[in-house]
Amino acid sequence: MMNLIKKIENHKTIDLLIRANKITLNGHGNKITLERAIFISWWCEKGDCAFCYMSSQKSKIKDPKKARRNVNSILAEAELVKRIGWNIEFLSGGYDSFTTEEIKNISKRIYEISGKPVWLNVGIIKDLKEYGEEIVGVTGAVEAANPILHDKICPSKSLEDIVEMLEIAGDLGFKKAITIILGLGETPEDLRYLFNLINDLGIQRVIFYSLNPHSGTIYENSPQPASLYYAGTVAATRIKFPKLEIITGTWIDNLANIGPLLLAGANGITKFPLFKMFGTNYGRRVEDEVKWAERELIGTFTDFNKLKMGKSPSPDLEPFIKRYIDKCINK
Numbered sequence: 001m002m003n004l005i006k007k008i009e010n011h012k013t014i015d016l017l018i019r020a021n022k023i024t025l026n027g028h029g030n031k032i033t034l035e036r037a038i039f040i041s042w043w044c045e046k047g048d049c050a051f052c053y054m055s056s057q058k059s060k061i062k063d064p065k066k067a068r069r070n071v072n073s074i075l076a077e078a079e080l081v082k083r084i085g086w087n088i089e090f091l092s093g094g095y096d097s098f099t100t101e102e103i104k105n106i107s108k109r110i111y112e113i114s115g116k117p118v119w120l121n122v123g124i125i126k127d128l129k130e131y132g133e134e135i136v137g138v139t140g141a142v143e144a145a146n147p148i149l150h151d152k153i154c155p156s157k158s159l160e161d162i163v164e165m166l167e168i169a170g171d172l173g174f175k176k177a178i179t180i181i182l183g184l185g186e187t188p189e190d191l192r193y194l195f196n197l198i199n200d201l202g203i204q205r206v207i208f209y210s211l212n213p214h215s216g217t218i219y220e221n222s223p224q225p226a227s228l229y230y231a232g233t234v235a236a237t238r239i240k241f242p243k244l245e246i247i248t249g250t251w252i253d254n255l256a257n258i259g260p261l262l263l264a265g266a267n268g269i270t271k272f273p274l275f276k277m278f279g280t281n282y283g284r285r286v287e288d289e290v291k292w293a294e295r296e297l298i299g300t301f302t303d304f305n306k307l308k309m310g311k312s313p314s315p316d317l318e319p320f321i322k323r324y325i326d327k328c329i330n331k
Helices: 002-009 013-028 053-060 071-083 100-114 147-153 159-171 188-201 227-240 252-264 281-292 304-308 315-329
Strands: 031-039 087-092 118-121 135-143 175-182 205-210 245-249 268-270 296-298
Touching: 002 013, 002 188, 002 227, 013 227, 013 252, 031 071, 071 087, 071 100, 071 304, 071 315, 087 100, 087 268, 100 118, 118 175, 135 147, 135 159, 135 205, 147 159, 159 175, 159 188, 175 188, 175 227, 188 227, 205 227, 227 245, 227 252, 245 252, 252 268, 252 281, 281 296, 304 315
Parallel strands: 031 087, 031 268, 031 296, 087 118, 118 135, 135 175, 175 205, 205 245, 245 268
Antiparallel strands: none
C-alpha cells in the first residue's frame, strides 16, 4: 500500500498507469460503459455537505415537495437511458425527499423498463429489509474516507452510520458501493483509509468524482484536482484491487480527463449532462476519448436514431420522453 501512495506523492503517475492498464485489460477487457445517475429530487433534509449544490439551495426551497421530480419524468429518463445503451449509475436523491415505499415503487418501475435492478444512493437507509429484487446494491456516499476530513465536510452524514448500512446491505445479499470525491482537501496518504474501507467492507464498486466547485459553497473558488493526481489515485486503487468495479466521473469542462482515467482502470464514465451533450461536439468528444484510449464504448453519445427508437412502456410517459428527445435535438 505504502509503495503505491509514495508513487503518487513522488509524481510517478505514468508508472501506475502502465501497471493499472495491463491489470484492467487482463481482468476486465476493453469495454467501457456510459453511466447516468438519475436524480429523484433536488432537496436534502441534511443539506450541509460543504461541497454540495443542495447545501447552497436549502434555504431557497420553501416547499421541499416542489423539489421532487415528477415520477413519470424519472421513468422517461430511464427509458431513454436504456435506448442509448447506457447504465443507470444509481438512483440519487437527498435525505427524506421520498419515502421508502415511494423509492421502492420507482425502483420497481425502472426494473421493469430496463430489465436491470438499480443501485440506490439516497442517504443512509434504515429499512433495507423493505427492498428486494428491484435493487442490486446500495451506495454509501463516503466522499472522504479520512474520518476527520469526512466529519468536517459532511457533519450530518456519520461515517459510522454509512459503514453500518453497508454491512447490513451485505448481510441482506445486496452489493456494496461507495462514492469518493477528490479535491476536497485530502492527500495521497488518505488512500490508506480508502483501501482499508474497501477491504474491510468487501466493497465491490467505487465511484470517483472530481470536485465540481459550486457557487455558494466553501469550495466555489477552489480548483478541480490535477488530472494526473486523479488518474494516479484511480490507478493505485485498480492495482490494489484488481477485481473492483471502478466508475469515474468528470465534467463537461474536463473531458480530457477521460482518456487517462480509462488507462488508470476505469470500467465506466459518468457525470455528464446527458440531454445537453447528446449529439453535440461534446458527446463526440467523449466517444473520441474512449477511442484514443483504445477502448470500446458500450452505448452511444451521438446516435439520434437509437434515442428515438423504441416503444414507450406507458402512454403516460410519452409526453416526457418526447420532451427529452426534443431537448436533445433542438439544442
